Amino acid sequence: xxxxxxxxxxxxxxxxxxxxxxxxxxxxxxxxxxxxxxxxxxxxxxxxxxxxxxxxxxxxxxxxxxxxxxxxxxxxxxxxxxxxxxxxxxxxxxxxxxxxxxxxxxxxxxxxxxxxxxxxxxxxxxxxxxxxxxxxxxxxxxxxxxxxxxxxxxxxxxxxxxxxxxxxxxxxxxxxxxxxxxxxxxxxxxxxxxxxxxxxxxxxxxxxxxxxxxxxxxxxxxxxxxxxxxxxxxxxxxxxxxxxxxxxxxxxxxxxxxxxxxxxxxxxxxxxxxxxxxxxxxxxxxxxxxxxxxxxxxxxxxxxxxxxxxxxxxxxxxxxxxxxxxxxxxxxxxxxxxxxxxxxxxxxxxxxxxxxxxxxxxxxxxxxxxxxxxxxxxxxxxxxxxxxxxxxxxxxxxxxxxxxxxxxxxxxxxxxxxxxxxxxxxxxxxxxxxxxxxxxxxxxxxxxxxxxxxxxxxxxxxxxxxxxxxxxxxxxxxxxxxxxxxxxxxxxxxxxxxxxxxxxxxxxxxxxxxxxxxxxxxxxxxxxxxxxxxxxxxxxxxxxxxxxxxxxxxxxxxxxxxxxxxxxxxxxxxxxxxxxxxxxxxxxxxxxxxxxxxxxxxxxxx
Amino acid sequence: xxxxxxxxxxxxxxxxxxxxxxxxxxxxxxxxxxxxxxxxxxxxxxxxxxxxxxxxxxxxxxxxxxxxxxxxxxxxxxxxxxxxxxxxxxxxxxxxxxxxxxxxxxxxxxxxxxxxxxxxxxxxxxxxxxxxxxxxxxxxxxxxxxxxxxxxxxxxxxxxxxxxxxxxxxxxxxxxxxxxxxxxxxxxxxxxxxxxxxxxxxxxxxxxxxxxxxxxxxxxxxxxxxxxxx
Numbered sequence: 001x002x003x004x005x006x007x008x009x010x011x012x013x014x015x016x017x018x019x020x021x022x023x024x025x026x027x028x029x030x031x032x033x034x035x036x037x038x039x040x041x042x043x044x045x046x047x048x049x050x051x052x053x054x055x056x057x058x059x060x061x062x063x064x065x066x067x068x069x070x071x072x073x074x075x076x077x078x079x080x081x082x083x084x085x086x087x088x089x090x091x092x093x094x095x096x097x098x099x100x101x102x103x104x105x106x107x108x109x110x111x112x113x114x115x116x117x118x119x120x121x122x123x124x125x126x127x128x129x130x131x132x133x134x135x136x137x138x139x140x141x142x143x144x145x146x147x148x149x150x151x152x153x154x155x156x157x158x159x160x161x162x163x164x165x166x167x168x169x170x171x172x173x174x175x176x177x178x179x180x181x182x183x184x185x186x187x188x189x190x191x192x193x194x195x196x197x198x199x200x201x202x203x204x205x206x207x208x209x210x211x212x213x214x215x216x217x218x219x220x221x222x223x224x225x226x227x228x229x230x231x232x233x234x235x236x237x238x239x240x241x242x243x244x245x246x247x248x249x250x251x252x253x254x255x256x257x258x259x260x261x262x263x264x265x266x267x268x269x270x271x272x273x274x275x276x277x278x279x280x281x282x283x284x285x286x287x288x289x290x291x292x293x294x295x296x297x298x299x300x301x302x303x304x305x306x307x308x309x310x311x312x313x314x315x316x317x318x319x320x321x322x323x324x325x326x327x328x329x330x331x332x333x334x335x336x337x338x339x340x341x342x343x344x345x346x347x348x349x350x351x352x353x354x355x356x357x358x359x360x361x362x363x364x365x366x367x368x369x370x371x372x373x374x375x376x377x378x379x380x381x382x383x384x385x386x387x388x389x390x391x392x393x394x395x396x397x398x399x400x401x402x403x404x405x406x407x408x409x410x411x412x413x414x415x416x417x418x419x420x421x422x423x424x425x426x427x428x429x430x431x432x433x434x435x436x437x438x439x440x441x442x443x444x445x446x447x448x449x450x451x452x453x454x455x456x457x458x459x460x461x462x463x464x465x466x467x468x469x470x471x472x473x474x475x476x477x478x479x480x481x482x483x484x485x486x487x488x489x490x491x492x493x494x495x496x497x498x499x500x501x502x503x504x505x506x507x508x509x510x511x512x513x514x515x516x517x518x519x520x521x522x523x524x525x526x527x528x529x530x531x532x533x534x535x536x537x538x539x540x541x542x543x544x545x546x547x548x549x550x551x552x553x554x555x556x557x558x559x560x561x562x563x564x565x566x567x568x569x570x571x572x573x574x575x576x577x578x579x580x581x582x583x584x585x586x587x588x589x590x591x592x593x594x595x596x597x598x599x600x601x602x603x604x605x606x
Numbered sequence: 607x608x609x610x611x612x613x614x615x616x617x618x619x620x621x622x623x624x625x626x627x628x629x630x631x632x633x634x635x636x637x638x639x640x641x642x643x644x645x646x647x648x649x650x651x652x653x654x655x656x657x658x659x660x661x662x663x664x665x666x667x668x669x670x671x672x673x674x675x676x677x678x679x680x681x682x683x684x685x686x687x688x689x690x691x692x693x694x695x696x697x698x699x700x701x702x703x704x705x706x707x708x709x710x711x712x713x714x715x716x717x718x719x720x721x722x723x724x725x726x727x728x729x730x731x732x733x734x735x736x737x738x739x740x741x742x743x744x745x746x747x748x749x750x751x752x753x754x755x756x757x758x759x760x761x762x763x764x765x766x767x768x769x770x771x772x773x774x775x776x777x778x779x780x781x782x783x784x785x786x787x788x789x790x791x792x793x794x795x796x797x798x799x800x801x802x803x804x805x806x807x808x809x810x811x812x813x814x815x816x817x818x819x820x821x822x823x824x825x826x827x828x829x830x831x832x833x834x835x836x
Binding site: 082228 | 642645646649652656658659661662663665666668669670672673676679680683686687688689690691692694695696697699795798799802803805806807809810811813814816817818820821823824825826829830831832833834835836
């Protein structure tokens with residue numbers, strides 16, 4: 001059973017090809033179009049996923065859309081009409097989008113792919129998330145928690161999942177209805193903090209570590225507990241319907257103070273020197289800490305509901321809120337489950353995976369027992385001809401176009417060599433040990449927003465000067481945002497403190513994990529101020545290439561741990577092609593770039 | 607004559623439509639998107655070019671265009687009250703295959719740069735001092751060189767002079783058609799706004815109460831968690 005799952009229309013459009021319950025290929029549209037969180041019809045992602053799976057549209061048995069457009073339309077209509085007579089423009093804008101395009105998504109999908117409408121089916125949005133999490137886990141049964149901004153009508157959803165005769169059976173326990181959305185509250189606070197909602201929630205989470213949760217009581221009133229739904233959201237504080245015009249109300253401002261101006265400096269720093277912290281700066285951090293704390297409390301409340309109603313010791317989580325690694329760590333510690341699984345792309349980009357997996361497993365010839373999949377199912381790249389162009393590039397011509405923080409040095413030449421895997425790992429480790437920032441572009445791209453060693457930028461984690469250069473002249477990253485740490489599995493327990501409770505599956509940077517006191521000096525730039533890191537514990541069987549670099553670096557430095565940050569210029573998606581990787585290499589202080597078996601480096605004074 | 611009309615249009619736009627910083631910010635977003643679109647087409651076009659020398663030229667050129675996109679994104683906060691978020695377009699592979707895909711992509715870039723240079727120059731003249739004017743002046747200097755460079759590259763990439771001229775004419779026609787469609791969409795949009803507004807005012811008193819009641823529900827009553835077809 002060959003199935004194409006498709007997600008588009010709000011953000012993070014994507015496509016996934018699954019065959020008999022196995023993910024063959026997946027691709028986010030943003031990687032192909034270079035538009036971060038691209039919501040457009042994923043024509044390029046579909047083409048790419050089909051090509052990577054070795055299929056064409058004609059081979060497909062079914063196409064599955066990730067959400068129910070009719071249910072979603074009814075929610076949008078209600079939300080636009082409820083504030084009558086103060087919502088004319090919101091109603092008009094919503095109806096233009098829906099009546100003009102979105103309501104006909106299924107027909108449009110069939111038409112653009114040229115498949116009969118009878119071969120197009122659809123699932124509820126949160127159901128797609130639930131399948132994606134459960135079928136990715138490899139568990140026989142599980143409780144499933146989906147925490148999102150909003151899907152069709154639901155904002156949070158709880159399920160009981162199991163296999164019956166090798167077919168997934170996922171039953172609803174509870175769905176919390178719009179506008180009671182933990183994700184939207186968090187995004188609204190993100191916007192109030194001057195960050196981009198639906199993109200920079202990670203900045204809110206990062207800022208929270210600098211604050212004290214002194215507004216937690218206020219947020220407990222904004223998001224009170226509710227006997228029926230677990231929690232509710234007081235609508236007096238938010239303008240969800242006019243999110244991009246200003247998502248919080250005057251009442252919110254009265255309670256928490258004026259919003260931060262976008263782009264105004266924030267003096268907090270994870271490493272190195274920060275600036276002077278004013279009362280307002282501290283207020284922003286305190287509000288972030290408070291909303292983070294209450295988010296965690298409400299999620300734990302939903303976990304308690306699940307434990308009471310689903311007879312399973314395992315939990316699967318999905319939805320955009322499941323990208324919050326601090327929350328995830330707390331769910332592992334205090335959620336009351338023996339095992340927790342979060343798929344590699346728990347956000348909306350992963351719903352195409354859920355949609356495709358479900359139908360392909362449901363209709364597979366043989367029963368599907370384990371449909372586990374990993375993050376490395378994205379597009380593969382053959383660097384072939386692309387690297388030949390570097391013999392002809394004159395780096396001096398790119399000098400006027402370097403990123404603002406990059407060092408302008410004339411007379412640099414680009415070199416390249418092909419190396420065997422072991423030699424490549426040794427050479428990259430040597431360069432990292434010497435303080436270079438290295439691009440690491442290998443094999444198939446990761447699914448989801450985390451670079452897990454195939455589209456990564458690596459740097460040593462113990463040197464503030466190196467990390468500062470990485471932030472200023474490569475990533476253009478704010479100092480309050482911590483870097484994630486990749487650690488070789490063999491050394492994980494020496495660097496990370498997993499505590500006594502259930503141990504998180506830390507392969508995919510989904511949990512904030514405490515760093516041992518004795519290791520902090522050796523990884524100080526991969527830490528947040530609260531002493532945690534978004535850890536990637538990497539074994540040779542997870543990612544052999546990255547593991548080889550980590551162990552080679554460990555032999556040189558004594559600690560097999562590196563900063564691992566995503567390979568993307570600020571404001572753009574993670575690079576998808578060799579040319580894009582070379583462009584970032586050209587415009588930044590990245591000293592070397594490993595593309596599959598080839599190493600490219602800058603040579604000064606040649 | 608057309609130059610005079612264009613100059614006048616730009617001056618009127620700046621004088622009346624760009625009075626609010628938010629309108630300027632939207633224009634800046636548009637410029638950023640145009641430059642980023644050029645980068646995408648250049649790099650997409652590179653796939654069809656085999657000669658590494660020409661690929662290197664296209665690559666270097668794309669770095670410059672990318673830096674222009676970055677510059678517009680950087681000045682956006684001077685005019686906006688929200689963080690910069692790039693405008694998204696539905697991308698189209700204009701020249702997906704064939705030996706001529708590379709130079710046709712270059713013709714597209716060349717025409718885009720020619721138009722952008724003319725427009726940016728007029729805008730820089732019409733604007734008052736500020737970050738946008740500074741950026742436009744800097745970028746115009748680059749773009750003027752680019753128009754000649756991309757014209758030369760177009761010919762070096764295998765197009766004859768007449769093929770190049772024909773391709774540029776095609777691009778201009780396609781852009782004019784797009785502009786016509788956009789104008790048509792604006793007209794349809796105006797009608798749609800009027801009709802939907804009328805529907806809102808007429809239906810609102812009857813349905814708003816039901817909508818409010820629905821939004822007061824804390825949990826979703828109907829179980830919609832199954833596979834469905836139309």
